[in-house]
Amino acid sequence: MARILVIEDDQRIRELVCQHLAGDGHTTTSESTGLDGLRAATADPPDVLILDLGLPDLEGLDLLKMVRSVTDVPVLVLTAREDELTILAAFEGGADDYVVKPVSGPQLSARVSALIRRGGADKADLLRVGGLEVRPGPREATLEGQVLDLTAKEFDVLAYLAARPGTVVRKEDLHAAVWKAPAGTEGRTIDVHLSTLRKKLGEKPDDEHRYLHTIIGAGVRLQAPED
Ligand code: CA
Numbered sequence: 582m583a584r585i586l587v588i589e590d591d592q593r594i595r596e597l598v599c600q601h602l603a604g605d606g607h608t609t610t611s612e613s614t615g616l617d618g619l620r621a622a623t624a625d626p627p628d629v630l631i632l633d634l635g636l637p638d639l640e641g642l643d644l645l646k647m648v649r650s651v652t653d654v655p656v657l658v659l660t661a662r663e664d665e666l667t668i669l670a671a672f673e674g675g676a677d678d679y680v681v682k683p684v685s686g687p688q689l690s691a692r693v694s695a696l697i698r699r700g701g702a703d704k705a706d707l708l709r710v711g712g713l714e715v716r717p718g719p720r721e722a723t724l725e726g727q728v729l730d731l732t733a734k735e736f737d738v739l740a741y742l743a744a745r746p747g748t749v750v751r752k753e754d755l756h757a758a759v760w761k762a763p764a765g766t767e768g769r770t771i772d773v774h775l776s777t778l779r780k781k782l783g784e785k786p787d788d789e790h791r792y793l794h795t796i797i798g799a800g801v802r803l804q805a806p807e808d
Contacts, residue, residue, distance in 0.1 A: 583628035583697045587611040588618030588644075589659070590636050594682070598631060598659070601686045602693060615639030619647055626652045629696050632676075634660040634667070642667070642674050649675035655696035659684065665763075672761045679763060698745065699758065708743040711805025713782075713792060715743040724782060734759060735778050738771075742793075742803035751800040775801060 585602050589595040590613045599609040610627070612618040615636040622630055630648065634641025645656060657678045658671045671679050677699070678692050708715040712725040717740050722729045731739065737759040742750060756767035775793065784791040790806045 582606040582608070583693070584608045584610075585629045585631060585693065586618070586621055586627035587631045588613075588615065588622075588636070589631070589633040590614065591633070594633075598689065601689060605690050605693075607693070615641070615644045619644060622648050622654065623651050626654050628654070628700060629693055630654050630656045631693075632656055632658050632660075634658060634662055634671070642670055645671065645674040645676060655700045657692060657696055659689075668763045672763065678757070695754070699741075708740065710743050710746045710792065710803055711807065713743065713803075713805070715740050729781055731778070731781060734774055735781070738774050738778060739803075742801065745803070747802065747804050749796050749800045749802045755801065 582605070585607050587595055587598050587602075587609060589598065589611065592613070595611050595613065599611050602609050610621065612621050615638050618632070618636075619639075632641060632645060632648075636644065641658070641660065645658070648654070648656065655677045656675065657680065658676045659680050659682060660667075661682050662668075663681045668679050677696055680688070680692060706716065706718060708717070713722070715722045720733075720736055722731060722736060722739055729739075738755060741755060741758050752771045753767050756762060756771050760767075760770065775795070779786070779791075779793050782792055784793060786795070792803055792806065794802045794804060796802060
């Protein structure tokens with residue numbers, strides 16, 4: 582379970598979010614102003630930061646950049662603002678996820694869990710799935726000892742999937758994580774990259790002995806063939 586800091590000026594929402602996440606077993610703390618939030622995030626970085634953009638003292642996007650300058654903590658922006666420019670600016674500013682209020686409890690739980698997994702996974706030195714090895718630090722991937730010649734985005738896609746072996750990852754989540762772009766803008770980009778990645782892994786879609794599995798309507802899964 583994780584330590585979560587909630588920066589939100591609306592007392593009712595702050596309490597609801599904290600209570601809900603505490604119910605999931607997380608430890609929550611909260612601040613109601615941007616400055617206090619920044620102080621708390623800096624003094625003792627949480628595992629996940631939930632950030633409201635409409636704060637009384639600081640512009641939320643500015644606060645996000647300040648937080649980013651001191652810590653890599655996964656940030657989930659939870660806000661009433663739903664205009665495209667703000668969403669793009671938030672991802673540009675370093676947000677890991679963006680949710681427009683109101684959000685359901687189960688969805689909040691799921692998004693926070695995903696950020697916790699990602700935060701932990703990114704710290705890993707080596708991700709191993711069967712004969713596939715991915716090293717996020719030097720950005721190197723090998724299959725059965727052979728170095729894979731991947732583009733930057735292909736590597737990011739593979740690393741993201743390798744951090745979640747056996748899990749069906751939604752294409753929009755993969756796109757949001759790798760391209761830092763909001764859901765709904767993924768288009769064919771993901772499919773094109775999965776297709777080139779599959780070729781570089783030496784796989785065909787109908788191969789039984791393969792790592793990459795596309796689940797129609799659900800997403801994509803990386804799994805060791807013998808699993
Ligand atoms: Ca607010």
